Amino acid sequence: MSTDWKDRRPKRNRSLFESFYYAFSGIFSAIKRERNLQIHIVITVLVVIIGSLMSLSTIEWLFIIFAVGGMIALELVNTAIERVVDLATAELHPLAKQAKDIAAGAVLVYAFVAFVVGLIIFLPKITELL
Numbered sequence: 001m002s003t004d005w006k007d008r009r010p011k012r013n014r015s016l017f018e019s020f021y022y023a024f025s026g027i028f029s030a031i032k033r034e035r036n037l038q039i040h041i042v043i044t045v046l047v048v049i050i051g052s053l054m055s056l057s058t059i060e061w062l063f064i065i066f067a068v069g070g071m072i073a074l075e076l077v078n079t080a081i082e083r084v085v086d087l088a089t090a091e092l093h094p095l096a097k098q099a100k101d102i103a104a105g106a107v108l109v110y111a112f113v114a115f116v117v118g119l120i121i122f123l124p125k126i127t128e129l130l
């Protein structure tokens with residue numbers, strides 16, 4: 001079996017530090033270009049501020065961390081899929097459409113879950129304040 005693809009890959013990471021560096025530069029380049037990711041970051045900051053003001057329990061913080069962290073991670077994966085699809089074809093193609101729409105669907109599902117988690121945690125505290 002040909003291993004030609006291995007020779008065409010960019011140079012392998014030499015150290016753990018370099019791997020982190022590339023991962024962080026990927027995160028920053030996605031944040032710079034993707035409006036949805038910027039919105040998620042703003043929401044995350046707001047949720048952390050509001051959560052701190054409402055003194056959430058440890059369990060509540062754990063759910064919030066999984067909700068917002070998972071949301072950002074999934075949006076990064078969605079962005080990576082969009083890039084690969086655009087790299088694979090500049091033409092309109094039904095499979096390219098499916099790949100992008102399914103990845104966007106995954107983000108939508110998680111966004112709904114995160115929203116429900118936020119409602120369950122914050123709604124009772126907000127109604128208590130009113």
Ligand SMILES: Nc1ncnc2c1ncn2[C@@H]1O[C@H](COP(=O)(O)OP(=O)(O)OP(=O)(O)O)[C@@H](O)[C@H]1O
Binds near residue numbers: 034082090100
């Ligand atoms: N190569 C393609 N072939 C067929 N349909 C495509 C292709 N590229 C994009 N589309 C369709 O257009 C939609 C928008 O794609 P586009 O790449 O412009 O935005 P996006 O980057 O997916 O959106 P966002 O960044 O807002 O999540 C896709 O969800 C898909 O339905």
